Amino acid sequence: MRLSSSTLLHALGLAAVVAFSLFPFYWMVAASFKTQADILASPPVWLFTPTLDNYRAVFSDSKVFGAVGNSLLIASATTVLAVLLGAPAAFALARYDFRGKSDLWFWFISNRMMSPIVLALPVYILALQTGLLDTHLVLILVYLTFNLPIVVWICTDQFKSIPPDLEQAARLDGADQFTIFRKIYLPLGAPGIAVSAIFSFIFSWNELLYALVLTRRNVQTAPVVATSFMSGYELPWGKIMATGTVIVLPVTIFALIVSRHMVRGLTMGATK
Amino acid sequence: MTRDVARQAVMRKKTIMPETTVKSPSGVNRVPNRGYGRWTPFWFLAPAVLTLLLIGIYPTIFALVTSFRRYNIARPREGFPFIGFENYASVLTDSTFWASLGTTARFYITVLPIEVMLGLCIALLLHKTGMGFLKALARVTLVVPLATTYAVVGLIGRLIFNRDFGVANQVLNTFGFDSFDWLGSPAGAFAAIAIMDIWQWTPFCALIFLAGLSMVPGEIEEAARLETSSKWALLKHVQLPYLLPGLTALLILRSADVLKLFDMVFVMTRGGPGSATDLVSIYIQRVGFRIFDLGTASAQAILLLILTIVISRLYIRILYKEVQ
Numbered sequence: 001m002r003l004s005s006s007t008l009l010h011a012l013g014l015a016a017v018v019a020f021s022l023f024p025f026y027w028m029v030a031a032s033f034k035t036q037a038d039i040l041a042s043p044p045v046w047l048f049t050p051t052l053d054n055y056r057a058v059f060s061d062s063k064v065f066g067a068v069g070n071s072l073l074i075a076s077a078t079t080v081l082a083v084l085l086g087a088p089a090a091f092a093l094a095r096y097d098f099r100g101k102s103d104l105w106f107w108f109i110s111n112r113m114m115s116p117i118v119l120a121l122p123v124y125i126l127a128l129q130t131g132l133l134d135t136h137l138v139l140i141l142v143y144l145t146f147n148l149p150i151v152v153w154i155c156t157d158q159f160k161s162i163p164p165d166l167e168q169a170a171r172l173d174g175a176d177q178f179t180i181f182r183k184i185y186l187p188l189g190a191p192g193i194a195v196s197a198i199f200s201f202i203f204s205w206n207e208l209l210y211a212l213v214l215t216r217r218n219v220q221t222a223p224v225v226a227t228s229f230m231s232g233y234e235l236p237w238g239k240i241m242a243t244g245t246v247i248v249l250p251v252t253i254f255a256l257i258v259s260r261h262m263v264r265g266l267t268m269g270a271t272k
Numbered sequence: 273m274t275r276d277v278a279r280q281a282v283m284r285k286k287t288i289m290p291e292t293t294v295k296s297p298s299g300v301n302r303v304p305n306r307g308y309g310r311w312t313p314f315w316f317l318a319p320a321v322l323t324l325l326l327i328g329i330y331p332t333i334f335a336l337v338t339s340f341r342r343y344n345i346a347r348p349r350e351g352f353p354f355i356g357f358e359n360y361a362s363v364l365t366d367s368t369f370w371a372s373l374g375t376t377a378r379f380y381i382t383v384l385p386i387e388v389m390l391g392l393c394i395a396l397l398l399h400k401t402g403m404g405f406l407k408a409l410a411r412v413t414l415v416v417p418l419a420t421t422y423a424v425v426g427l428i429g430r431l432i433f434n435r436d437f438g439v440a441n442q443v444l445n446t447f448g449f450d451s452f453d454w455l456g457s458p459a460g461a462f463a464a465i466a467i468m469d470i471w472q473w474t475p476f477c478a479l480i481f482l483a484g485l486s487m488v489p490g491e492i493e494e495a496a497r498l499e500t501s502s503k504w505a506l507l508k509h510v511q512l513p514y515l516l517p518g519l520t521a522l523l524i525l526r527s528a529d530v531l532k533l534f535d536m537v538f539v540m541t542r543g544g545p546g547s548a549t550d551l552v553s554i555y556i557q558r559v560g561f562r563i564f565d566l567g568t569a570s571a572q573a574i575l576l577l578i579l580t581i582v583i584s585r586l587y588i589r590i591l592y593k594e595v596q
Contacts, residue, residue, distance in 0.1 A: 013397045014406045021413040024428045024471055025420065027439060031431060039431075043442045089320035096313040104321070106588050111328065113528040113584040117553045118573040121560050122331035122338060128345075145328045148320055177308050181316070206421040208535040209553075213561055223423040227539050230430065237431065244424040255419030262415055263479045267521050 025248070032242040039237045054238035064243055067225035071247075074136055074221060075204040078143040082200045085144070086151030087193060091181050093152065094159035095167070105156075111149040116209045119145060124213055134216040142210050147200040150265065154199070157264075158192025159185055198258045199265045202251045222247045332577070335570045343567035352567075359571035369572060371547060372555035379462075379551060380530045383469045388522065390470070391477025392515075396507075398478070399485040411482075414475035425468055426539025430455070433464040433540075440464075458548030461541045465549050468536055473526070480518040487514045517591065524587040528580060552576060 031039055033050035058064050092098075093105055123142055127133040162185060170180050186193070211221040220228070226243045229236060255262065339359055341352045363369055394414070398407055420428075433440050433454035441451040454460040488511055496510045534553040537543070543550035543558065556576065560569030 007402065010397065010400055010403055011406060013393075014403055014410045017394050017397060017410040018406075018413050020471070021410070021416050021475060024425070024432065024468075025416055027432060028424070028428045040437050042437045043445065044437055044439045085320040085323055088316040092313040092316035096308065096316075098313045104317070106592070108324075109588065109592075110581070110584040111324070113525075113532075113580050113587070114328075115528075115532040115553060115573075115576055115580060117532075117534065117556045117560075118335065118577045118580075119328070119331050120557075121566055121570050121573055122335040123327075124561075125338065125343075125345075125566060126331060126334060141327050144323060148324060152320065177312050177316075202419060206419075206423075206535075208421075208423040208538070209557070212538075213557075223421055223535070226427060227423050230427065230539065240427055241431065244421075244427050247421050248419075248424050251421065252416055252419050255415050256412060259412060259415040262418060263476075263483055266418070266476060267480070267525060 025252075028241050028244050028248075032238060032245045034238055036236070036238055039241075051238075054242035057236075057239045058242045058246060061239075063220075063225055064222075064246070067220050067222045068246065070136065070219050071205055071222040074139045074143070074219075075201050077136070078140045078147055078204050079197050079200040081140065082144055082147035082151045083193060083197050086148050086196070087155050087186070087189075088181065090152050090155030090159055091185055093156045108149040108152045111145060114145070116146075116207075120210055120213045123210075127214060133214060134218050136219050138214050139210060139219065139221070142214065143204045143207065146203060150199050150203070151193075151196040154196035154261075154265065155189060155192050158189045162188050195258050195261045195265070198254050199261075202254055205247075205251050335573055335577075338567055339570035339574050341567050343570070344563075344565045346564035355567075359567045360575075363568060363571045363575065368547070368550075369552075369555065372550045372552045375547070375550055376530055376533075376552045379466065379469075379533075380527055382462075382466050383473070383530075384523070384526055386466075386470050387474045387477045387526070388519065390474045392481050394474070394478035395481035395485055398482050414478055417472045417475050420472065422472075422535035423539050425472055426536040429464060429468040429536065429540045433460075455541060456545060458546055461545060461548050465537050465540055468540065469533070472536070473529075477522055480522060481515055484515040484518040485511055521587070521591055524583060524590070528583050528587075531576060531580060531583075 030048075032054050033052070034045075034048055035051050035053070038045050038048045093101065119142065123138070124133070127135075127138045132138040166184050166188075167180055170184055175183065206223065207221075208223045208227070211224045212227075215221065215224065222243070226240065226247060229240045229243065258265070340354055340356060342350065342355050342358075343352045344350065394410075398411055417425075432438050435441065435451065435453045435456060438454065440454060444450070444452060452460055454464045493506075493510060496506050500506060531552060533551055534557065537549055537551055537554055538557070541549040543554040552572075553576075556569050556572045559565050559572065
């Protein structure tokens with residue numbers, strides 16, 4: 001009898017965890033299917049007839065469409081660049097000994113702590129002077145400041161776990177270092193590279209501060225557009241929540257794919 | 273030919289000297305044949321390092337220079353003259369700047385204990401045996417808050433804490449309390465951003481603690497369970513040592529995160545009402561991009577950077593001991 005009551009408590013506790021994690025997300029998705037009248041109802045309604053009007057409004061709004069396109073382009077480009085630049089660096093950090101190695105490694109990690117506002121100010125001035133303001137390029141480059149360290153960290157970890165015997169065997173066959181990197185480390189390290197790429201994509205997709213400061217009309221990203229709906233007298237709540245759902249859904253799916261690595265990615269591996 | 277040399281090198285390394293230096297017959301130390309030249313690491317590292325220098329360090333130096341200038345782009349006629357430490361002097365005597373740091377500290381002190389306690393409870397629930405499916409489900413759903421776009425968390429907060437039709441007031445009413453103007457009152461707005469932060473980051477604490485709990489060797493935990501039936505004693509004497517590194521990481525990482533926090537608060541309150549939720553990032557952004565006083569904002573950013581460097585050195589010093 002005692003056992004079953006503790007089991008019941010355990011189940012209730014876990015159910016509470018699920019409810020806690022999902023409620024705000026659920027509330028957004030629910031609101032995205034409500035009519036404006038249902039959203040403005042006081043007290044809030046929990047049962048309602050769903051409508052697709054908000055999504056129709058979102059998908060026929062060229063501004064949202066363009067913004068999602070911009071986000072997709074910027075996040076993909078910065079991810080590809082981060083992997084192209086970061087994977088070789090990770091290979092060097094995992095396999096070679098050289099002076100200043102640990103300093104370099106810590107420098108990569110320190111970038112995780114950097115507040116974006118510190119870089120946003122000078123990058124804004126520099127972009128203003130060079131005419132890069134409101135271009136895809138400036139966001140792609142500035143996002144590398146946080147993506148590159150993540151790729152380097154996760155890939156270094158992954159490359160270290162590849163047994164050195166393989167490399168020695170390849171060297172006996174006369175393979176040079178670049179061939180070893182390309183033929184052994186890249187294929188065997190692919191899972192780590194994929195995880196780091198997904199992280200890089202998620203962080204770039206979610207970013208607001210740089211996007212807010214460094215863009216004007218042309219390259220507004222999805223979070224910027226979603227927040228821009230938040231002004232005016234009568235807010236289009238349903239449309240805002242539908243936009244929010246459209247923004248959050250893809251990255252949530254990505255995050256579920258890498259959920260096992262979430263802690264590693266967010267702590268830069270300080271805790272395993 | 274090269275193959276032979278390489279094989280010999282490997283053999284020598286394996287059979288005679290496993291260490292890094294090999295004595296040649298002449299008795300002079302020489303670098304062993306590692307299969308790569310002195311410059312090889314450089315070529316692999318150069319692209320990443322140069323990129324980070326260009327997009328990270330160069331702007332930082334530029335910000336440092338700007339912080340010694342009068343640099344208001346709303347008043348370009350005045351030019352951008354060097355004025356020494358004037359910006360720093362005005363920042364350090366600016367009570368609003370100190371107040372924003374104070375609000376940031378207060379925010380950290382408010383959310384962190386709650387996130388740690390709730391996270392620990394969740395981790396213990398997930399660590400307990402049984403309930404396989406529900407446990408797996410809970411574990412997966414914890415990732416959802418972490419991945420939610422911070423700006424969208426702010427949008428959801430605006431909806432949930434709305435004075436007229438927000439679900440937060442419905443909950444208050446159900447428990448017999450009066451409705452509350454969350455985002456319109458200083459205490460309410462502070463509580464609202466704290467609650468959204470707790471929602472987003474408690475799962476992070478839970479996952480870190482869960483990783484710590486699973487590091488406890490199974491036989492030790494079993495033996496302790498036979499020894500005592502008190503869960504508290506088990507937690508305190510057996511599990512706690514495995515949780516401490518994670519806790520340290522959390523304390524430091526979250527402090528850096530709170531100094532960075534911008535998106536969610538900007539969307540929910542823009543620092544208001546008054547200065548109730550004016551965190552340091554929000555304040556610097558306002559000085560830089562609403563008042564366009566980039567000189568002062570740069571000085572503030574440099575001070576924030578120094579604080580961040582101290583925090584990250586601390587993080588590295590404490591948590592990567594084995595690497596150093």
